[in-house]
Amino acid sequence: DTAVSQTPKYLVTQMGNDKSIKCEQNLGHDTMYWYKQDSKKFLKIMFSYNNKELIINETVPNRFSPKSPDKAHLNLHINSLELGDSAVYFCASSLPSEHTEAFFGQGTRLTVV
Amino acid sequence: SQQGEEDPQALSIQEGENATMNCSYKTSINNLQWYRQNSGRGLVHLILIRSNEREKHSGRLRVTLDTSKKSSSLLITASRAADTASYFCATHGDTGRRALTFGSGTRLQVQP
Numbered sequence: 001d002t003a004v005s006q007t008p009k010y011l012v013t014q015m016g017n018d019k020s021i022k023c024e025q026n027l028g029h030d031t032m033y034w035y036k037q038d039s040k041k042f043l044k045i046m047f048s049y050n051n052k053e054l055i056i057n058e059t060v061p062n063r064f065s066p067k068s069p070d071k072a073h074l075n076l077h078i079n080s081l082e083l084g085d086s087a088v089y090f091c092a093s094s095l096p097s098e099h100t101e102a103f104f105g106q107g108t109r110l111t112v113v
Numbered sequence: 114s115q116q117g118e119e120d121p122q123a124l125s126i127q128e129g130e131n132a133t134m135n136c137s138y139k140t141s142i143n144n145l146q147w148y149r150q151n152s153g154r155g156l157v158h159l160i161l162i163r164s165n166e167r168e169k170h171s172g173r174l175r176v177t178l179d180t181s182k183k184s185s186s187l188l189i190t191a192s193r194a195a196d197t198a199s200y201f202c203a204t205h206g207d208t209g210r211r212a213l214t215f216g217s218g219t220r221l222q223v224q225p
Contacts, residue, residue, distance in 0.1 A: 004155075031211055033212055035215075040217075041150075041199060041217070041218050041220075042215070042217060042218075043156075043201065043215040044215070045212040045213070045214070048211055048212045050211065055211060056211065056212050090155060090156070092156075094211075096211065098143045098144065098205045098211070099143065099144055099161065099163060099205075100161075101146060101158035101161060102146075102156075102158065102203075102213060103158070104148075104155035104156040104157070105155050106154060106155045107153075107154070107155050
C-alpha cells in the first residue's frame with residue numbers, strides 16, 4: 001500500500017519530446033507538490049497544489065504544466081524536453097498544516113538525450 | 114536559491130560511532146524537519162522540531178534548534194550500517210507558504 005506513488009520510475013527520452021509523470025496519493029491529503037532534485041542532490045519546489053488549486057508556482061519554465069484532476073492526483077507534463085530537464089522529480093503530499101511532515105514518492109529519474 | 118547549507122557535505126564513520134550533521138537556514142521559520150534519503154529512493158521524514166522548541170529526541174535521533182543562530186543539528190547515536198544515506202534539513206517558513214525549503218544535504222557513510 002504505497003502512500004505516494006509516481007510513475008514511471010525511469011524515463012529516458014529525446015530532446016524535443018513531450019512527456020508526463022503521474023502521481024497519486026492515498027493518504028487523503030489536501031496538498032501535493034512537485035520537487036526537482038538535480039545532479040548535486042539539491043531539492044527545489046516546483047509546484048504546490050491545495051485541493052486541486054495551484055498555490056505555488058516557482059520560476060519554472062512554461063514547458064512544465066502540472067495538472068490536478070482531483071486532490072489525490074497531481075501529474076506533471078513537460079513539453080519540448082531539454083537536456084537541462086534531466087533530474088529526479090519527486091511528488092509529495094501533506095496535510096495543510098505547516099506542522100506536518102511531507103510524504104514523498106520514490107522519484108522519477110528523467111534523462112533527456 | 115538554497116535556503117540552507119548543511120555541514121559537512123559528506124561524513125564517514127564506523128559503526129557504533131555518533132554522527133552529527135549541522136544545518137543553517139536564512140529566514141524565519143515555523144519548524145525545521147530532517148529527512149533521510151537512501152540511494153535511489155524518496156525522502157523519508159525523520160523528525161520535526163517547532164520554532165519554539167530547542168531539542169527533540171526520537172529513538173537514536175537527537176535534534177537541536179537555535180533560532181537565534183538560525184541553525185540546527187542532527188545527532189545519530191550508535192550508528193549502524195543501515196544509517197548510510199543522505200540527510201536533509203528542510204524548513205517551513207512563517208509566511209504561510211506551503212512548501213519545504215531544503216538544505217544541500219549531508220551524505221553519511223557508516224562503515225561496518
